[in-house]
Structure formats: C-alpha cells, structure tokens
Amino acid sequence: MTPLRHLRRLRRGRLPLPIVATLITAALVVWQPRSEVLGQSAVGRITGTVKLTLANSAPSSASAYERRSVGPRPKPLSELKNVVIFFSDLPATKPAPMQASIAQKDEQFAPHLVAVTAGSSVAFPNEDPFFHNVFSLSRGAAFNLGRYPSGSSRSKTFNRAGIIKVFCEIHSHMSAVIRVFDHGWFTVPNEDGTYTVDGVPPGDHTLVAWHERIGERRDRVTIRSGAAAQMNFTLPVLEPEQ
C-alpha cells in the first residue's frame, strides 16, 4: 500500500516518467527497513507508555482445586508483558526469523506471550520435573508437539502471521499466546509500560495495542522521518457488552 500511495503522490506532481522511476527506486532503497537506514534518520520512531486500568478478570476463588505448584510460586510477570504494540497497516516484509522460547515451568508457560516474525521458531523447553505437552487449535496453525519429559525441549516454526494460542493437554490451566507478524514493527512493552518501536517508515499509520483478553486499542499516528512520535495507550478497551 505505502509505495502505491507515494506513487500516486508523485503522479499528482506531474513529474516526467524517468524522474518518477528514479524516485521510486530511490524510495524503495531508502525505506528498506534496515539498521543502517535508521541511523540515517530516514525512518521515524514511536514511543509511549501502556497503562492497564483494568486487570484481567479476577481469579475466582471457587476453583475446584488449589493451583498445584512444585516449589515457591514465582512472582507473576506484569500483565503489561502480555500486551503487544504493533502497526497494523504496514506492508508485509520479509523480516529475519527470530529465536524465541517459552519455558514450561511451575505449570505455567513463561513468558505467557511472545511476539515473533514469520518464519521464527519458538522452543518450548520443559523445565518442570514432569511431562508437558504443547498443542494449539488456532486456525491455520493447529499443531501438537506431543508429550515430552522434563529437561527436553521441542520447537515449532510459525510461518504465517496470526495469533496462536498454545495449551498443555496435561495441565488444562496452562496457556500461552504467540503473535506472529509478517513485519518487524512490533514490540512488547517493558515492565514499566514504556515501549519503543524504531525504524518506522514515515507516514500515517495505525498503531495497535493488543491484549489477548482485554482486546485492542487502535490509534492513528503520524511518523516523521528522524522524529519520535508519542502514543500512550490506556487499556482496557473492553466495552461493556450488556
């Protein structure tokens, strides 16, 4: 979309075709999201904070069983680490594959959420002293890694963008979520809620803050070359349904 829009803008200027062709080529070279480009300030940056006003629904006291745990309960990660900030309307690129890992520890997937580029593989090391299983029912990415013992690890490569929810068929309360993007403009906020996405092509874009249960908040943001835009999100956006 973005190159076409530029093309249109160029056409409005009624420039001669050779110049146009040259400009297009130059633009394509310039907007290639590479690290050296960021240094030349040909791209912008978006920063901001994410605030959660409503925690995820309170855990019910009426659970059938006390949650089992081998060892002291680890301090849960901030819910902010379950939020992904990404641009929703940037063109698909071929981002470099990443290596991510979701450990299975204390009957929990840790971290609960990872965001990776398409083609990345995610490892699921079993760090509990018992068997675990990893499976998913998500569309287009249904898989089942089977059960495997303590200390071993299996991994899965995700080639298509989407939301993949991962579960353990042995421990039904375990879940994780993997967001796969076909571009590199996404991030997970820090513990304090701040986030930064570098190398964003200039222009008007839609920035999304997404949480698997709270939902998402979309906002338009204008990125200028060499400048840092600011966008603060306040979740939830979960509107009362009744």
Add this chain to the structure above:
Amino acid sequence: MSAPRLVTRALVTSFLTVALVLGAVFAVLSLRVRDQVRQSVADNLASAQQVFTRVESRRQQDMRASVAILAENPTLKAALDTWLTERNGANAEASSELLATVQREADKIAGHVAADVLAVVDGSHRVVASGGRLASAWPRGTIMGGIADDVSPTEGAVSVGSGMYHVVSVPLQLGDATVGSLELGTALDSRYARELAELSRGDAAILSRGAVLASTVSGPAARDLAELHEWDTSAARTVTLAGESWAIQPLSQLGDVSFIALASIDRAAGGQTQAALRGLAWVGLGAISLAVIGSVWLARTLTNPIDRLSRSLTAMTTHARARDAVPLSGTSRELDQLTTTFNSLLASLASAEAEAEATYLGAVRALAAALDARDPYTAGHSERVSILVVAMGEELELDSETKETLRLGALLHDIGKIGVPDEVLRKSGALSAAEFEAIKTHPSAGARILRSIPFLAPHIPMVELHHERPDGLGYPYGLRGDEIPLAARIVHVADAFDAMTSARAYRTGRMPVEAIAELRRCVGSDFDGRSVEALIAALPRLVAADAPVDPMAFQWAPRARSA
C-alpha cells in the same frame, strides 16, 4: 298408646347408652387421631426436610465436584479460549470449527452430569454452547442473569429465558485468568417439584417472591396456593387450602426461591380416622350385642315375676276372686317383697270376701228363716230343700262349687214369696185364680230381689225358674226340657218332694213312698227324670246318716213319722 314393655325399655336404654358411649369415644378418638396425624404429618415433613437438605447438598456437592473435574478439560478450554481470542481479534472471524469443538465437549460433559442443562458461558455471561435435556432453552447467545447474592457466588437461582434454574457455576480458568464458566442448570419446574414431592413423601412446591413456579398440588388447592401471597417460608406452619388443612415445611431457600414440602392433614387424617372407625365399629358391634344380651336377661329376670304378678292381678279382677298365692321368684329382694305383700293382700282380700259372703249368707238365711216363719206349716222348708239338693248334687256327682250354689239357691228359692200377701199365702182353702196368679209371681219377685246382690247372681236361675216344667206348662216363662237349667230342675224336684211330705193347714203330709211314687209318675211332664232318680238315691243316705238336722225339719223321715 300403651306404655312400652319392660324388655323394650331395657333394650332401648342399653342401646342408647352404648350408642352414646360409642359416639363420645368416636369424637374423642377422631380428635386425637387428627391431632396425632397433624403431628405425624409435621414430623414427616420435618424429617423430609432433613433428608432433602442432606440429599440435595450432597447432590450439589457431587455435581460441583464432578463438573469441576470435567471443567479441567484441556480441549474445551483451549477451544473456548482460542475461539474467544479469535472472536475478539481485529480482523479474524471466529472459527466455526472451534465452536463445534466447544459444543462437542459441552455435550460430552452434559452426558456425565445429572443436570437438566449444561452451558459453556463466556466472561460476559453469554452462552457459547449448551448441552443436556433442556439445552434448547439455553441457545447460543443467551444472556444469563447473574447469580445474585445467593448461597455462594457459584450457586443460586437464575432466570434464563422464561424459566427459573438452580445454577451451579464452575469457572474455566487458564492460569489466573478466567475465560468463562461451566453452568449447570437444574430447571425449577414441575419435574423438579415431583422429585421434591417424592423426597418429602407428600407434595412440594417451588415459590419465588410469592409466586408459584411449580408444584405438585393440583385442583382448587393449587389455586389457593397461588393466591396465598403472604409467605413466611422460614418456619413450618399450617395453612388452609381449598378448605383443607395443610402442613407446610420449608425445605430450603435459594435466593428468592423457596422450596417447600406440604401435606394435607385432612387427607391423612381421613385414612387414619377410617381405620380407627373400623376398629371402633367392631368394638361397638360387640358392645351392642353384649348390651342386648344383658338387657334381655335383665328384663327377663325382672319382667317374668312382674308378669306373673300382673297376670294374677288381672285374673283376680276379672273373676273378682283371689286365686292361689303367687310363688316367690327369688330374683330380687324387692320383687319377693312385692310378691309377699301381694300374697298377703290376696289372703286378706280372700278372708274379707269370705267374711262378706258369710255376712250375706247370714242375712239371706235370716231372710229365708223369716219367710218360713210367716207360715208355721212351711217352717224349715227352705233348709230342708237345701239339704235335699246338696245330697242330690252329690248323687249327680256335681262339683263342690255347683253344690254350694245349689245349697244357697235352694235356701233362697222361695224368697219372692215375701211379696205375696199373708192371706193368700196362709189361705187354707182353694185359691182363686187371682190368688194363684199372685202366688205365681214369686219366682220373678225373688229374682228381682237377688239381682241387687252381685255375688248371688249364680243363684238367680234357681230362684226364678224353679217352677218351670219339662213339658213347658210351668211358670213364669214356660220353658221346656233342657231350656231349664239343671239346678232349677233339681230345686223343682226337691221343692215338690218336701211340699208333698209336709203337712199343711188343710192336709197332712204324705208318706215319702207316696211322694216318690207321685214324683215318678210325673217324670217327663212335671219333673226331670235325672233329678228324681238322684233324690230317690239320696234319701236313704240322708236318713241313715243321722245328720245333725232338726228332726222337725224332716217330717218325711221314718223317725219323724213315728214321732
């Protein structure tokens, strides 16, 4: 209308007494039965309440436990969570495949729990999938009313669609997050009311804010139950429905919903009373037959002696004379005393009667003697005739009573001559026709005199008819043969014999042999044959007996002849 017999009176009295006692016993019994039934019905309901509480809490606990285990279903959770996430996703449509998986898992769980409906509900109380008998009542998208302020946050009465449900909720958790819940609904409908009724062994009703959700009570009682607004469902009580008394026992409370057990006291009491009545009927039958037997026996021992007494009295009054003494019955002192008194009364009466008769007799004798004394020729005539007729009666083998009648009748047979003037009576010459007519009036006159004395009634025929003849030529009526009473015929013969053998102023007495010959000659015309023969047979005995009689009185006797 005569007074009832003693037996009847005794029977009626004893019957009424028994009936009264039985009635009182029945009244007391039915009151007691009713009281006991009321108590037992209340006790039944109270124990039913305990049973219900135990069974129901156990059931809910079991259900919750089994559902909690079933809720740990990784496939269900994974499918639901994935579906929810995809539904909330910006540009992704929720997969129908995932929904089918959720539905399948819901059906599977529903098959394992005893609930009318099982629903998988998302975080905003929307039904995602439902299974079970009443799944159609909870279609996808149905918003479930929250469980408001109930037994616990996970159990309560919830209104879904048009129905009310007892809902047990179990959260579906992923880590610390709750993605939804499993809701188990038990419909509070008539089916559930029937189950309650079975537990309480009576009737049951489910009420919400005074309205009846369901009940097993039918007919007019159900209408009254629905109209009974002021419900105090916290305590057992008694109410009136359709004119019947009902015991009500609260079973449990679930938010606004009350479960009550109720039973008709009247209906239960009816059966019990009937059973008691049957028993009482047997007792009553026995008591009545005993009373009948007893009263008949009592009446017999009382009435029989009284009957005898009264019969004696009746006989006494009809015959105007006392019979033999009534024997003592020995049944009771009072009766025996009465009998003794009655007997002594009879005895004194008899003696008084005898005395009266003796007095009369004396008077009559005096009268007869005075009559005889009017004419020295006829002196002792009546006494002699009297002796003759008694002797003739003996020859004719008459009973003593008849002989007694004969004796007195003979003594009085000429009493009517009182009315005949002396000059006619004492006339020595032949009587004129008029004088003879005057003489002929004496039988009728005598009868007239005697009629005024009741106890001389049997003697009147001898006085009145002692001049009648078998050939019908006698006076005053001219009766013939057997029309003349035997006593009168006897007296006629004796009178004639004495008259013939007696001297008169105008002639001497004939010899008895002549007189007998004369009598025999006139048998059939003037005299009765049997009487004449009796006289002839009796004469020798009278002479030989040397009876203490006045020699002067019997001039016809041989001895008198010689004197």
